[in-house]
Amino acid sequence: MIIVFLGPPGSGKGTQAGILAREHGFRHFDAGSLLRAEVESGSELGEEIASYINQGRLVPIRIIGEITKKFLRETQSDRTMFDGFPRNLEQAALLSESLAALNQDLDHALYLHIDEDDLLARIVNRRVCRSCKRIYNLVSNPPQQPCSATGEDCDLYQREDDSEEVFGRRLRIYQEETAPILRFYEEQGKLRTIDADADIPDVSERIRGVLGMARNGKA
Template sequence: MLIVFLGAPGAGKGTQAKTLAAEKNLTHLATGDLLRAEVAAGSELGLAAKAFMDRGDLVPDDVMIGMIQGRLESPRSDGILLDGFPRTVAQAQALDDALSAADTSVDRSIYFEVSEDELVRRLAGRSTCPDCQRAYHDTFNPPQNADKCDDCDEGLIRREDDKPEAVRNRLKVYETQTTPVLDHYRNAGKLVQVDGEQSIDAVQSDLAAAVG
């Protein structure tokens, strides 16, 4: 099984991907997390991607495709859930080609629909503990003590690409470069749209119906 999650930054893909991956025994490949890990490690890939990520721009296709293709070869599970990839038509086509060579294909592409106003509200309020990686939100999940992690008392940080100006740029980039990917999967008869502004449980229910 190969599932693709599509949606703007902040649409809730990561939250739902972790649950679905556990339920279906899928390898969850979250490209944002993978890239940030490369940046933290100071790898060649991370250095190439960092400047783009800090501006909220898409990482170039060749970098993303190379990273993902290497992880498609040995999922060690019942399938793969791609979270945040593909983000351009070129990436979608490259993914199709790689899967076709392995005599398989994307089973379902699920798009999380969320309004721009809601996306900005969600993204601009996020912060993370640099030590234990616990995530917080000013509105939905605030820390007990301002700007301090509840678990390890480390000072919380806000990612550069979650600051308001970068959020607006990310959404603009998403609309112009990623939206055509929806047509790619819609034309293939594999696109399912889910209302990402529902409760977490309601979204999970819709996903269960979509995946089967």
């Protein structure tokens, strides 16, 4: 089974991808790590990649295609997951071509959907404690005072990434880039939209339902 994971920042996509990898044996395609590994291998392709990275340039799509095909050839797992890739329509088309070249096909494009306003509210209310380092939410998960770890009141601050300005911008960029990918997979009948406005175990259950998997099992 080959799946693509799609979801805006803050949707819990990374968490859910981790659960699929740990509990259901999915091999995880991570473009950044694969590019670094290729550079470290000292191969011809690796040297080419390094030349782009060292000049601060984006690695061209042709090379991403090579890395993708290599990963698919070398992956002996019957369960593969793409997360953080594809990021745009060009990459989505590349992935389809790479799979077709190996007589493989994508099974599902899982899209974790959360209403934009709910997502923004969730993120801008997030706070981190300087003392105990825990992450809280002013609305849904406020800290106990005094803190059970330090015995003193938590010293909360907001990460810059969580501000309405920074997060709102990331969200808009994501949506602009992702909307065409969603249409691309919808036209192929592969898009599975999952309501991700729920607790982590509930969202996991919905994902397992879509993939036809039992909990803690490989069925």
